[in-house]
Amino acid sequence: MPDMVPDAQHPVRMRARNLGPSAILQAHTHAWGQVTYASEGTLRVSVGNSTWIVPPLRAIWIPPQVVHEIKTLEKSQLRALYIHSSAMPFRGDQCIVVEVSSLLRELIAALSKADEETLRASLIGQLILSELADSETQAIRVALPTEKRLIVLCKALLDDPGSAMTLGDWAQHVGASERTLARLFERDLGITFGQWRQQIRLAHAAPMITRGMPLSMVASELGYASQSAFSAMFKKTFGESPSVFFMPKKSRLTKQVKRQ
Incomplete structure (x- = not known):
């Protein structure tokens, strides 16, 4: 459990983790939604009987309460966005692959450097939500x-x-x-x-x-x-x-x- 979780006042939080190759975050779930993204490196995200290979130009939206496992295929800079249920960028209980535009990438980088309790962080979070809503793309999904x-x-x-x-x-x-x-x-x-x-x-x-x-x-x-x-x-x-x-x-x- 991260130290700071999203709430109605701070709907977007971020957790940054630098992981080595073949690191595994065992199957787990959250009460909030999560955008799983690696600014560098490649991830393999598994949910139920599906898996996705996620390179830096892509991220995957995982709805609340969905059990997921993450494995790094190479040294990776994991940047996980935690999103409160009041600010969901997507509807439904299905995972969605999103394109990480240049703007979204820079917004995530800016959030990682901002004090999460400031107005600046709040504004960056709102921009992230807006950009995510227009970022859905084709998925390369593999059934397991x-x-x-x-x-x-x-x-x-x-x-x-x-x-x-x-x-x-x-x-x-x-x-x-x-x-x-x-x-x-x-x-x-x-x-x-x-x-x-x-x-x-x-x-x-x-x-x-x-x-x-x-x-x-x-x-x-x-x-x-x-x-x-x-x-x-x-x-x-x-x-x-x-x-x-x-x-x-x-x-x-x-x-x-x-x-x-």
Whole structure:
């Protein structure tokens, strides 16, 4: 429990934590909502049977009373915004991925340096709430299984998405037949092994791309035969090329206006 929690008079609080790679904040919940964001580094946020890879250009809104776990995939500067129930920027009980605009990033940085009891901090908090309300974006969500053999397989692939192991290889590893695993994927997750693996590869591509890694290198790291194969799969999934998908929203709008 942090020393200072949000209330009606101070609806936005922030907790800053610098964490090493592979640090885990075990499953927990809050009475307030939380925007989970890393100004540097990449997080993996898990809620129920879903997980999200969260790079610095993205954050995730977690509603009150939702159990969540956070793992750092690399050294990270975690900046968690705690938001009182009277000032929720989003409705409903679902997690929402938000784009961290340049303005939102600077506002979070400013709040981290402000005395939380001052008028300045209160005004910054109001601006943060306003910017959040307009920041919802597409999510790269990965469903998680409940069947124990699939859990072993999927956790291993989450840690090594570029693995070239086939479903047959994994069958030997977890002690099941390939046919059984294929059936379990369809029953438990509603998709094939290949489709699930594509999801986690695309999710892990996000932090690589936002760090400026060339797409050819991203494709190679994640087990794609070529950059074009990776880009084609990304566009098929999200309707946009990787470069456009990770372009700030305002830049995309400007680009669209110029085309018109």
